[in-house]
Amino acid sequence: MSFQRIQEKLKILADAAKYDVSCSSSGSKRSNTNKGLGDSSGMGICHSYTEDGRCVSLLKILLTNHCIFDCAYCVTRKSNDIKRAAFKVQEVVDLTINFYRRNYIEGLFLSSGIFKNADFTMERLVAVAKKLRKEENFNGYIHLKSIPGASDELMREAGLYADRLSVNIEIPTESGLKKLAPDKNREDFIKPMAKVKNEIIQYKAEKKIIRSTPKYAPAGQSTQMIIGASGENDFQIMQTSNHFYRNFNLKRVYYSGYVPISYDGRLPKIGSEVPILRENRLYQTDWLMRFYGFDVSEILNEQHQDLDLDIDPKLSWALRNLHEFPVDVNTADKRMLARIPGLGMRSVHKILNARRFRSLNWEHLKKIGVALNRAKYFMVCDSNQFEKRDLTSEKIKGFILQNSNSKYRTTLSNQLSLFG
Structure with a gap:
C-alpha cells in the first residue's frame, strides 16, 4: 500500500x-x-x-x-x-x-x-x-x-x-x-x-x-x-x-x-x-449530579423542562429555591455549602477545613477563592456587612448578569489594548 x-x-x-x-x-x-x-x-x-x-x-x-x-x-x-x-x-x-x-x-x-x-x-x-x-x-x-x-x-x-x-x-x-x-x-x-x-x-x-x-x-x-x-x-x-x-x-x-x-x-x-451554550449547560448539570450531590429532579422536572441559557443551572436552582437561603458558611453542612452559587467543591472543602480554627468573614472567603459577586446573595458569615435579603430572584439575577457583562467588557477592553 x-x-x-x-x-x-x-x-x-x-x-x-x-x-x-x-x-x-x-x-x-x-x-x-x-x-x-x-x-x-x-x-x-x-x-x-x-x-x-x-x-x-x-x-x-x-x-x-x-x-x-x-x-x-x-x-x-x-x-x-x-x-x-x-x-x-x-x-x-x-x-x-x-x-x-x-x-x-x-x-x-x-x-x-x-x-x-x-x-x-x-x-x-x-x-x-x-x-x-x-x-x-x-x-x-x-x-x-x-x-x-x-x-x-x-x-x-x-x-x-x-x-x-x-x-x-x-x-x-x-x-x-x-x-x-x-x-x-x-x-x-x-x-x-x-x-x-x-x-x-x-x-x-x-x-x-x-x-x-x-x-x-x-x-x-x-x-x-x-x-x-x-x-x-x-x-x-x-x-x-x-x-x-x-x-x-x-x-x-x-x-x-x-x-x-x-x-x-x-x-x-x-x-x-x-447552540454550543446548550451543550455547556448540559455538562454543567451533569457535573452537579456527579459531584455536587444534586438529584436530576431538583434541576429539571415537569415544571422546568429546559435549562436556562443565560445563567448556569446551579444559580438557576438557587433562584427558584430562595427559601433555602441564606446559608451560614460557619455552620452549614457540606451539602448546603455545595449549593451556594459561586462555591466550587474546592472552596467548600477549604471552608470546612478553615472554620475548624476560626469563624470566617468576607475577607477570609475572598482569600479562599469564593466568587463573592454571586455568592454574597446566598450566604452570611462572621460580618455585619451582607446583601439585603429583600431582593427578589429577578433582581438578584439582574445584578449577577450585569456584573458578569461588566467583567467581560473590562477583560475584552484590556485584551484589545495590548494590540494598541
Missing part, C-alpha cells in the same frame, strides 16, 4: 471521527513494563485536558466509514454520497506506533462504521488493540468504541486490551432512535454496556483476592448522546443520563450538539445547529 493511499485514508477516516466526542482517558493507569512503548498514567484525549491541566492528544480515527445502517443523523450512513475508505488492522497499528514515536500522540481512540455485522467489525477493533499490546508492547492509552450488538466474548476480550470502552446510545430516547435509526435496536446498545459493567465489577472483586488478575477496562466506560436531532427536552436528556449513571456505573456521558450535514425530512432543517 503506497504512502499516498495511507495518507488519503487517514484524511477521510480522521475527519469522519470528529463527530464522536465520547472519549477520555481520565482514570486509567497502565504502567510501562519491559521497556515497552508509552505509559497511559494520567494521560488524556486529543484536544482535551487531564485533571492537572495538561493538554494531551491521541490518534482519533475510524477503522472504516462504510456502514450497513442508514441513520438519518450520521455522516457515514450508507445512503450518504461520500468517499469511503477502510484501514487494515496492521495499518492502524503501524500508524499508532509511528505517530507515537514522533511524539504526535499519546494514545489511540478507535471507532468504526459497521462492515458486515457487529461481531465482524468488533473483531477487527479488538485485533488492533491486541496487536498493539502483545506485539508492539504498547502501554499507552487505548479507547475502543464498542459496536452495538457485539457478543459478550468480544466485549470481554476488548476490555482486556483497552483502557476505556464506550457504546454510544446516540439518541436520548427510544422513540427518537426508532424515528431516526429504525434499523437499530436500543437493546443492542444496552447489552455490551451491561457486559462491561459486570466484567468491571468481577475484575474488582477478583483483584482483592488475586493481585495478578488482568486489568479490565481500568478507565471504565462512557457513552454519547446526540442533542437536538430528535426534539428531546433537557429534562428527558438528563433523565436518560441519570439512568445510565445509576444502572451502568458510567464514568462519563457526553453530549454532542446535532450538526446538520444533509437534508432529511426527519431532521431539523439545515442551519438549525444546536
Whole structure:
C-alpha cells in the first residue's frame, strides 16, 4: 500500500471521527513494563485536558466509514454520497506506533462504521488493540468504541486490551432512535454496556483476592448522546443520563450538539445547529449530579423542562429555591455549602477545613477563592456587612448578569489594548 493511499485514508477516516466526542482517558493507569512503548498514567484525549491541566492528544480515527445502517443523523450512513475508505488492522497499528514515536500522540481512540455485522467489525477493533499490546508492547492509552450488538466474548476480550470502552446510545430516547435509526435496536446498545459493567465489577472483586488478575477496562466506560436531532427536552436528556449513571456505573456521558450535514425530512432543517451554550449547560448539570450531590429532579422536572441559557443551572436552582437561603458558611453542612452559587467543591472543602480554627468573614472567603459577586446573595458569615435579603430572584439575577457583562467588557477592553 503506497504512502499516498495511507495518507488519503487517514484524511477521510480522521475527519469522519470528529463527530464522536465520547472519549477520555481520565482514570486509567497502565504502567510501562519491559521497556515497552508509552505509559497511559494520567494521560488524556486529543484536544482535551487531564485533571492537572495538561493538554494531551491521541490518534482519533475510524477503522472504516462504510456502514450497513442508514441513520438519518450520521455522516457515514450508507445512503450518504461520500468517499469511503477502510484501514487494515496492521495499518492502524503501524500508524499508532509511528505517530507515537514522533511524539504526535499519546494514545489511540478507535471507532468504526459497521462492515458486515457487529461481531465482524468488533473483531477487527479488538485485533488492533491486541496487536498493539502483545506485539508492539504498547502501554499507552487505548479507547475502543464498542459496536452495538457485539457478543459478550468480544466485549470481554476488548476490555482486556483497552483502557476505556464506550457504546454510544446516540439518541436520548427510544422513540427518537426508532424515528431516526429504525434499523437499530436500543437493546443492542444496552447489552455490551451491561457486559462491561459486570466484567468491571468481577475484575474488582477478583483483584482483592488475586493481585495478578488482568486489568479490565481500568478507565471504565462512557457513552454519547446526540442533542437536538430528535426534539428531546433537557429534562428527558438528563433523565436518560441519570439512568445510565445509576444502572451502568458510567464514568462519563457526553453530549454532542446535532450538526446538520444533509437534508432529511426527519431532521431539523439545515442551519438549525444546536447552540454550543446548550451543550455547556448540559455538562454543567451533569457535573452537579456527579459531584455536587444534586438529584436530576431538583434541576429539571415537569415544571422546568429546559435549562436556562443565560445563567448556569446551579444559580438557576438557587433562584427558584430562595427559601433555602441564606446559608451560614460557619455552620452549614457540606451539602448546603455545595449549593451556594459561586462555591466550587474546592472552596467548600477549604471552608470546612478553615472554620475548624476560626469563624470566617468576607475577607477570609475572598482569600479562599469564593466568587463573592454571586455568592454574597446566598450566604452570611462572621460580618455585619451582607446583601439585603429583600431582593427578589429577578433582581438578584439582574445584578449577577450585569456584573458578569461588566467583567467581560473590562477583560475584552484590556485584551484589545495590548494590540494598541
